[in-house]
Amino acid sequence: MRIRYPVMIAVYFLLPITALLVWNWKYVAGRELFVLGALCLFSVGWDIWATDHGMKKIWLWRFNEKTISGWKLFTHPIEEYFFGVCAPIWMVLLWQVAKRGFLEGSYPDAWFAGVMVLLGTIAGFFMYRWQTASTEMSHDRELR
Amino acid sequence: MPTGKTRYITNLVLCGLVPTVLLLARLSGKEVLLVIAIYIALLPFYVLWDSQATLHAKTRRTWIWEFSPETLLGPKLFGVPVEELLFMFIATAFPVGLWEFFLDLRVAPGVQWIAAFVFVVSAPIFYTYVAKKG
Numbered sequence: 001m002r003i004r005y006p007v008m009i010a011v012y013f014l015l016p017i018t019a020l021l022v023w024n025w026k027y028v029a030g031r032e033l034f035v036l037g038a039l040c041l042f043s044v045g046w047d048i049w050a051t052d053h054g055m056k057k058i059w060l061w062r063f064n065e066k067t068i069s070g071w072k073l074f075t076h077p078i079e080e081y082f083f084g085v086c087a088p089i090w091m092v093l094l095w096q097v098a099k100r101g102f103l104e105g106s107y108p109d110a111w112f113a114g115v116m117v118l119l120g121t122i123a124g125f126f127m128y129r130w131q132t133a134s135t136e137m138s139h140d141r142e143l144r
Numbered sequence: 145m146p147t148g149k150t151r152y153i154t155n156l157v158l159c160g161l162v163p164t165v166l167l168l169a170r171l172s173g174k175e176v177l178l179v180i181a182i183y184i185a186l187l188p189f190y191v192l193w194d195s196q197a198t199l200h201a202k203t204r205r206t207w208i209w210e211f212s213p214e215t216l217l218g219p220k221l222f223g224v225p226v227e228e229l230l231f232m233f234i235a236t237a238f239p240v241g242l243w244e245f246f247l248d249l250r251v252a253p254g255v256q257w258i259a260a261f262v263f264v265v266s267a268p269i270f271y272t273y274v275a276k277k278g
Binding site: 004005008012035036038039042043046060061062063067068087088091092094095098099101102117120121124125127128131132133 | 151155164168174175178179182185186188189193195196199206208209210211217235240242246252275
């Protein structure tokens with residue numbers, strides 16, 4: 001399935017980012033947005049460099065053309081750019097909530113950070129189960 | 145120039161861990177502990193993410209990416225290469241360190257600028273000496 005990687009990014013990152021953005025709305029504005037943008041640029045640059053490294057003769061990792069969308073920008077899968085943007089945004093938003101919650105004594109934020117980590121792990125677990133199951137089902141169909 | 149099985153870990157340490165540690169050095173002890181706590185709390189999440197992406201299953205067609213066995217040390221934890229566990233720590237701590245660095249940029253002396261310098265310079269150097277020659 002060519003949507004496998006985009007679906008993973010959506011479940012693992014886009015849903016939590018949306019929830020964290022709603023929760024953090026009043027804390028992410030103006031200068032913070034600029035900083036977030038700069039952070040994404042750094043992140044994407046590093047990630048693309050590392051991916052590019054993977055395309056050489058001696059590679060670190062490589063992508064499966066059958067499970068990515070096929071859209072590319074400068075020879076890199078478009079999903080990798082999304083990952084490069086989503087991962088730092090997600091981490092920074094989680095950090096903001098955790099910092100307020102655990103270092104500044106804001107109990108709602110502490111609970112929310114804990115719930116986000118827990119829900120992310122549970123969603124990941126079900127995604128893992130779903131992928132394993134769907135893979136084995138398609139394999140069984142091929143055998144029949 | 146790192147070669148063989150140490151290639152990925154060397155890249156991670158020099159391009160990721162060094163700038164991350166420099167960025168973390170300017171945080172308070174409690175903040176660093178919180179970063180480590182977040183990393184530990186997120187480990188199951190990260191392991192699921194990586195395991196799912198590299199899952200080969202029976203048909204060997206469902207993986208999204210795969211690591212080269214020739215550039216990994218070999219040991220795995222929960223099916224994930226140990227290098228990836230280091231990558232996950234960097235993915236946790238580096239954005240946090242850079243975020244705090246950027247927010248305090250106006251009052252940033254000494255170590256912050258070293259961190260920025262190392263980060264900016266390390267990638268092109270490794271691209272030149274490792275990736276291209278690789």
